[in-house]
Amino acid sequence: MKHVERISSPQAKAEPRRNWKNLIGDSVLALGGVILITGVIAVAHLYPRIPTIAFVYLLLVLALASTRGLYAAILTSLLAFLCFDFFFFPPPYTFLVVKAEDLLTLVVFLATAIITGQLASALRQRAEQASSRERELRILYEQAEELVSLRERQRLARELHDSVSQALYAIGLGAHTAREALGSDPEQVLESIDYVLTLAEAGLAEMRALIFELRPESLEIEGLVAAITKQVAVLRTRYKLIVEADLGEEPNLTIELKHTLYRIAQEALHNIVKHARASKVALRLAGEENEIILEVRDNGRGFNPAGPFAGHLGLRSMHERVTKVGGTLTIESVPGQGTCVGVRIPIILGSE
Numbered sequence: 001m002k003h004v005e006r007i008s009s010p011q012a013k014a015e016p017r018r019n020w021k022n023l024i025g026d027s028v029l030a031l032g033g034v035i036l037i038t039g040v041i042a043v044a045h046l047y048p049r050i051p052t053i054a055f056v057y058l059l060l061v062l063a064l065a066s067t068r069g070l071y072a073a074i075l076t077s078l079l080a081f082l083c084f085d086f087f088f089f090p091p092p093y094t095f096l097v098v099k100a101e102d103l104l105t106l107v108v109f110l111a112t113a114i115i116t117g118q119l120a121s122a123l124r125q126r127a128e129q130a131s132s133r134e135r136e137l138r139i140l141y142e143q144a145e146e147l148v149s150l151r152e153r154q155r156l157a158r159e160l161h162d163s164v165s166q167a168l169y170a171i172g173l174g175a176h177t178a179r180e181a182l183g184s185d186p187e188q189v190l191e192s193i194d195y196v197l198t199l200a201e202a203g204l205a206e207m208r209a210l211i212f213e214l215r216p217e218s219l220e221i222e223g224l225v226a227a228i229t230k231q232v233a234v235l236r237t238r239y240k241l242i243v244e245a246d247l248g249e250e251p252n253l254t255i256e257l258k259h260t261l262y263r264i265a266q267e268a269l270h271n272i273v274k275h276a277r278a279s280k281v282a283l284r285l286a287g288e289e290n291e292i293i294l295e296v297r298d299n300g301r302g303f304n305p306a307g308p309f310a311g312h313l314g315l316r317s318m319h320e321r322v323t324k325v326g327g328t329l330t331i332e333s334v335p336g337q338g339t340c341v342g343v344r345i346p347i348i349l350g351s352e
Contacts, residue, residue, distance in 0.1 A: 026064070026072035033060045034079040038087060047088045054084055054109055058116055065120030073117025081110045167203035167238075171196050202237035209234050223250040224258040228265050228285065235281060239273055242280045251287050257345060260321045261285070261294050264329075267314045268296040268341045276300025276339060287347065291327075294343040302333045318343075 037056055040046070046053045057080035065073035085095055178192035209230040219227055225247045235241045253261075265283070272278050278300030286293050315331060318341070322329040327345030 026068050030072050030076040030079055034083055038083045042087060061117050062120050065117040066124050070121035073121055074114055077110055077114050077117060167199045171199045205233040205237045219258055219262060220255050224262055225250050227262050231266055231269055244282045246284045248286055251292055257325060260325050264318045264321055264343055267318050271314050272298045290347050292345050292347050297340040299338045302335045302337050302339050304335060305331045305333055
């Protein structure tokens with residue numbers, strides 16, 4: 001506790017010092033401003049030639065209230081009230097007020113100045129609160145981005161462990177088997193070498209797909225067709241699926257739409273691998289009139305879209321992505337007859 005007290009004590013002492021400095025600064029500004037305005041009015045003989053010239057003080061009150069706070073505004077109001085009474089209202093150079101109208105004018109001026117200062121100070125406080133909330137929202141947004149990035153890294157780490165690291169381990173076993181059979185069983189050596197080559201191709205395809213995802217600019221540079229092609233290569237090499245891909249030419253879309261379509265295709269292919277038990281996949285990407293169409297079809301076991309089923313969270317994610325860009329998502333599936341995921345999104349031409 002003593003250590004904490006030593007640390008907090010200078011801060012506690014510094015705060016009053018800062019407050020006193022602010023009060024002194026506000027007082028000097030208020031006094032200087034009132035003296036300047038009073039001097040100008042007196043030298044130029046603006047009163048009583050311009051009866052409303054006293055309201056020039058209100059500009060000073062507003063300026064100090066919006067920049068320095070309520071204390072400066074109220075002090076300025078009082079000083080302006082006293083100076084105007086002392087120098088301009090008869091009898092001059094006294095604080096006496098002979099006419100009731102003059103007294104009422106001074107009171108109205110003082111009340112107006114104080115109320116104006118309070119309103120300006122309240123607006124200043126609200127602006128500071130809004131700025132503080134904006135900073136908090138910015139911090140929360142940055143934290144959310146970090147959390148998303150962390151989850152993405154964890155997902156990629158799991159995929160590296162589940163795919164590439166296992167493939168490398170299997171390649172090592174295949175090479176070891178081929179070395180042992182090198183002198184006694186040539187056919188086993190050839191089989192082991194073919195097995196190692198297959199695993200190497202699968203690992204290479206998955207590594208390319210993962211590297212593509214690790215580089216956010218890849219989708220914009222290489223394009224949507226190249227991105228989906230890498231996912232198709234993984235299905236063919238690692239999971240031995242027959243994939244018919246009709247992707248056509250690179251569509252002229254915004255990067256947001258390309259990212260949406262890529263994530264939907266990725267999620268649909270992931271569901272096929274994880275849940276469908278399919279042997280054949282058909283994938284089509286085409287532009288028709290004012291919309292882009294993505295279809296992913298498989299010959300797997302299918303499911304009932306109206307009931308509970310595995311992979312429903314992925315479909316919900318796809319639906320949210322499509323809805324966000326103003327498109328439509330259709331799911332056609334019958335148990336035992338496969339599934340077709342269809343996406344239609346209005347085309348927004350890229351800015352290039």
